[in-house]
Amino acid sequence: MTTQEKMLIGGRWVDAASGETQAIINPFDASVIAQAAKAGAEDANQAIAAAKRAFYENGWGETAAPERARLLNAFAGLMEKGAEELARLETLNTGKALIESQCDVADSIACLHYYAGLVNKPLGHTYSVSDPAVCGFSVREPVGVCGMISAWNFPISLAVWKIAPALAAGNSIVFKPAELTPLSAIRIFEMLEKAGYPVGVVNLVTGPGRVVGQTIAESEDVDKVAFTGGIDAGRHVMRAAAGNMKNISMELGGKSPNIIFADADFDAAVDYGLFGIFYNQGEVCSAASRLIVENSIYDRYLEALVAKTKKIKIGNGLDPDVRMGPLISEEHMNNVLGYIELGVREGATLACGGKRVVKPGYEKGFFVEPTVFTDTRPDMRIVREEIFGPVVTLQRFDGEEEAVRLANDTSCGLAAGVFSSNISKAIRVIRKVRAGITWINSYGPVYNEAPWGGYRQSGIGRELGISGIEDYTEVKQININTNVAPTGWFD
Numbered sequence: 001m002t003t004q005e006k007m008l009i010g011g012r013w014v015d016a017a018s019g020e021t022q023a024i025i026n027p028f029d030a031s032v033i034a035q036a037a038k039a040g041a042e043d044a045n046q047a048i049a050a051a052k053r054a055f056y057e058n059g060w061g062e063t064a065a066p067e068r069a070r071l072l073n074a075f076a077g078l079m080e081k082g083a084e085e086l087a088r089l090e091t092l093n094t095g096k097a098l099i100e101s102q103c104d105v106a107d108s109i110a111c112l113h114y115y116a117g118l119v120n121k122p123l124g125h126t127y128s129v130s131d132p133a134v135c136g137f138s139v140r141e142p143v144g145v146c147g148m149i150s151a152w153n154f155p156i157s158l159a160v161w162k163i164a165p166a167l168a169a170g171n172s173i174v175f176k177p178a179e180l181t182p183l184s185a186i187r188i189f190e191m192l193e194k195a196g197y198p199v200g201v202v203n204l205v206t207g208p209g210r211v212v213g214q215t216i217a218e219s220e221d222v223d224k225v226a227f228t229g230g231i232d233a234g235r236h237v238m239r240a241a242a243g244n245m246k247n248i249s250m251e252l253g254g255k256s257p258n259i260i261f262a263d264a265d266f267d268a269a270v271d272y273g274l275f276g277i278f279y280n281q282g283e284v285c286s287a288a289s290r291l292i293v294e295n296s297i298y299d300r301y302l303e304a305l306v307a308k309t310k311k312i313k314i315g316n317g318l319d320p321d322v323r324m325g326p327l328i329s330e331e332h333m334n335n336v337l338g339y340i341e342l343g344v345r346e347g348a349t350l351a352c353g354g355k356r357v358v359k360p361g362y363e364k365g366f367f368v369e370p371t372v373f374t375d376t377r378p379d380m381r382i383v384r385e386e387i388f389g390p391v392v393t394l395q396r397f398d399g400e401e402e403a404v405r406l407a408n409d410t411s412c413g414l415a416a417g418v419f420s421s422n423i424s425k426a427i428r429v430i431r432k433v434r435a436g437i438t439w440i441n442s443y444g445p446v447y448n449e450a451p452w453g454g455y456r457q458s459g460i461g462r463e464l465g466i467s468g469i470e471d472y473t474e475v476k477q478i479n480i481n482t483n484v485a486p487t488g489w490f491d
């Protein structure tokens, strides 16, 4: 049975003004699991107006820190109670392995507690100026109305990474999930409402990016827009946001390198090589889609990687043994398969995978085999462009200098890894790689406490950590003159 889902606008659960709906699909078997409201600009504008009233007229903007912390903790408590259902819903809507959805929910709850804890910690600072009679300090204040546009690959986590710091800082919000995956966000907003946020502080609008996303991005009443998605859509949002010079944060794609030196712990380097690209079917912004492997171990590494890749259990994400589900949609699956064909045409060698998985019971699902390419060149499109699927390319190098050169040969700069038992070398190399999220002898773990975001075309600003809340604030300097007297400047 499919459910009929509504949106939360100004404290009311409503359908789209047009009455239009959009079918939500389970990518495992292409079945329709829900009908979501397909909002238009009118709905988005109503949500923005509600958020504006809540912040500027109804006092939310002045809410004391302990109350903001209490509400976030209450929300976290509700998420904890509904954790298992939320995880199953996430898997149903995205196809990802249940164990991944469970991790996403647990990490999101921790993220909420982290930001609830940060609410009353010092975020401003004091400073000394040339005039000793002046006492100066800075405070951080909420930006105001925050529009949030999110992606389909980690619907719960990406929502919480935005919602938690924004509400902790005292903003009101209008959230737009990706059109393919609104279901967990709808449950999350039911929880936010139940936690007791005042009317209009939290608004959810489901609908297409080019309409709802565009309206949020260009509205003069939105003070900040936070975006996660592809680089092209990010560019549209930046342009639209220029009208009123919005504060913007962008978490975009990547083509991240993982450098494997010959002196690395071999088994760990192979294991993380898999984890870095095949987790969440490779639909990960920080995926290590380029494995850069030292020549002397290249053949052995390739052989071990391929052997393990062939053993990955693909299937229905709800099966607890499954480690890789289907891709998000038929269109995306076809894009990924198109890249694989392109790689072969470009002259790379398929070491394994490369096909759609069509076995009994899986015919309707959007499955692509985990795929490894060898014999690649740095100018190939499969090495340069984000594929956002279970496809990894291997490249050879000799020595630190070449490793760094290959790693930095990209217009992105989201993440990077280095595997070596020589920590001095690993640090030296990672410091030279132009990327915002890096790991040494590990790849992939996300820490709520650490700033997440990229260099170059991978984004602007940082989510998570202290930067995550700072990005939802404006900084105000307050200068107090303790020697009150006329200046006499114009006398």
Ligand code: TXE
Pocket (backbone or CB within 6 Å): 149, 150, 151, 152, 153, 176, 177, 178, 179, 207, 208, 209, 210, 212, 213, 214, 217, 228, 229, 230, 231, 233, 234, 236, 237, 251, 252, 253, 254, 284, 285, 286, 386, 387, 388
């Ligand atoms: O994402 P989009 P798509 C990359 C990945 C993927 C490609 C396209 O390479 O293949 O992007 O994926 C909203 N104004 N990533 O098309 O379009 C949209 O509704 C305002 C990387 O699914 O970027 C959704 O809510 N909003 C990424 C959000 O933007 C717009 C995660 C993301 O959608 C808009 C996802 C517009 N003009 C895809 N156009 C990552 N970094 O993790 C779209 N949207």
